[in-house]
Amino acid sequence: MNIDDLKKSWNDINVNDDRLDGGRRRLSAPGSYMKMKSSKDRLHATLLRVSAVCFTSIGFVSCLNHVGHMFPVGMLAAMVVYFVIMGVLNIVMAGRLSAIDLASVTVAEALRLTLRFRVLRQRCKIVGWTLCVMLLVPMFYYFAEMDDIYILYGAVAGLVVGLAIGLWIDRGMRRLIKDMISDLEDNGDDE
Amino acid sequence: MNKDTARQQQFDEIIARYHGVIAKVCLMYAVDNDHYNDLYQEVAINLWQGLASFEGRSAVSTWIYRTAINSCISYFRRYHRHDSEMSSLETIVDLPVDDIDRAGRLREMYRLIAGLRPLDKALIMMWLDELSYDEIASVTGLSRNNVASRLRRIKLSLSKQAQS
Numbered sequence: 001m002n003i004d005d006l007k008k009s010w011n012d013i014n015v016n017d018d019r020l021d022g023g024r025r026r027l028s029a030p031g032s033y034m035k036m037k038s039s040k041d042r043l044h045a046t047l048l049r050v051s052a053v054c055f056t057s058i059g060f061v062s063c064l065n066h067v068g069h070m071f072p073v074g075m076l077a078a079m080v081v082y083f084v085i086m087g088v089l090n091i092v093m094a095g096r097l098s099a100i101d102l103a104s105v106t107v108a109e110a111l112r113l114t115l116r117f118r119v120l121r122q123r124c125k126i127v128g129w130t131l132c133v134m135l136l137v138p139m140f141y142y143f144a145e146m147d148d149i150y151i152l153y154g155a156v157a158g159l160v161v162g163l164a165i166g167l168w169i170d171r172g173m174r175r176l177i178k179d180m181i182s183d184l185e186d187n188g189d190d191e
Numbered sequence: 192m193n194k195d196t197a198r199q200q201q202f203d204e205i206i207a208r209y210h211g212v213i214a215k216v217c218l219m220y221a222v223d224n225d226h227y228n229d230l231y232q233e234v235a236i237n238l239w240q241g242l243a244s245f246e247g248r249s250a251v252s253t254w255i256y257r258t259a260i261n262s263c264i265s266y267f268r269r270y271h272r273h274d275s276e277m278s279s280l281e282t283i284v285d286l287p288v289d290d291i292d293r294a295g296r297l298r299e300m301y302r303l304i305a306g307l308r309p310l311d312k313a314l315i316m317m318w319l320d321e322l323s324y325d326e327i328a329s330v331t332g333l334s335r336n337n338v339a340s341r342l343r344r345i346k347l348s349l350s351k352q353a354q355s
Contacts, residue, residue, distance in 0.1 A: 003346045006300055010319045033202070038236040039267040102261040103241020103254070106332025107313050114265035 040097060047094040054087035075142065082131050089124045096120060130162030202239055209255045212320070216256070219305060219312055220263035234262045249329060256317060257330045264309045303349050311345050318342055 037045075061079050065071055071079070100113045137158035206213070213234050221227035237258050245254055304315055310331070317327045324342075328335045 003300065003349055006296055007319055007321070009297055010300070011321060033235050033239045034199075036232065036236050038233055038240070038262075040265070043267045097267070100265070101241075101244075102237050102265060103258045104244065105257075105261065107257060107260050107264070107310065107330055108332040110261035110265055111310060 040100065040102070044094050044097050047090045047097065051087045051090035051094070054083045054090065058083045058087075071139075071142070075139065078135055078138075082135050085131065086128055089127065093117070093121060093124060126163075126167070129165070130159065133158040133162035198242060202242055205238065205242075205251065205255070206235060209252070212252070212255055213259050215320070216259040216263060216316065219316055220266075220309075229268075230263050230266060233266060234259045237262045250326075252322075253326055253330055256322070260313045260316075260330070264313070299353055300349070303352050307345065311341065314338065314341055315345050315349070 058080050061071075061076065061083070065076050096117055100110070100117065102110055105113065135158075137154035141154045213231060217227050217230040217234060221230055238255070241254075241258055249257075304312060307315065313331060314327060317330060322330070324335050324338050327333075327338045327342075331338065333341070
């Protein structure tokens with residue numbers, strides 16, 4: 001197959017996406033594109049919403065404990081720290097996402113920014129799940145009215161299991177992204 | 192005519208004029224028909240949002256390519272396949288009916304390009320659409336030499352894959 005020969009043929013073909021129910025058809029209502037949100041806008045809104053839920057939860061948990069004295073102080077402090085960390089991480093991710101301007105950056109830059117955002121998101125998920133397991137395991141022991149020492153064991157076990165799973169997931173992702181970034185930084189030396 | 196109406200009119204003209212370019216880019220990055228429609232919509236929204244800040248420092252076609260490719264490679268949604276497969280090429284594009292051989296080669300080329308990495312896919316697509324090396328360099332942010340050497344490698348690899 002000679003690709004140079006096929007170039008003209010490629011240019012002569014017309015895409016007729018009406019047969020696919022037409023991407024353009026969704027935009028046929030006048031001004032419809034003004035009301036629509038891009039996947040980036042939707043994700044940005046979701047991250048801010050999650051962050052708001054985290055900060056609201058701090059107040060909620062504190063009030064609940066003030067009324068019912070459900071948790072020991074240490075556990076309450078751990079929950080507050082968890083929600084603060086998650087709230088801040090979601091705000092950081094939203095900020096990083098809004099800095100990506102797809103209409104003005106080059107393709108290499110967009111790819112680089114997108115990959116870095118995906119790495120950040122993946123790591124935030126790992127931190128979130130690890131902390132969550134760390135918090136839930138001792139909580140489980142506490143509600144089962146076990147001895148205090150088991151709460152500590154539970155927290156350590158939660159940390160180890162959560163981190164092990166997180167790092168295992170991260171390893172594959174890191175390798176893939178490293179390959180893609182090294183491809184982007186390849187300067188074509190063989191020219 | 193107020194500013195918004197003028198912008199809307201400009202946007203409609205862009206979509207009408209560059210529909211083919213947008214469709215080809217989306218087609219290359221889509222995994223199935225629904226994904227294609229989602230990508231097309233995503234590109235249109237990003238073009239609309241970027242139109243206000245587009246200052247005409249680059250050609251409109253360069254800006255369209257850049258926004259379309261960027262929108263497709265960074266689609267911020269996990270996509271779950273709805274259909275089993277993307278529609279075959281002949282259902283979407285008008286392939287030459289008088290030359291079965293050429294249609295077959297085009298179909299094969301589309302299949303091979305669809306399997307390339309995102310940046311390589313963008314490079315070969317723009318080259319096929321007869322953009323100059325300088326234009327491709329401006330869209331991608333790579334140097335002209337880098338574009339030339341990458342394209343040579345991609346074409347060689349495509350030819351090898353087609354032969355094997």
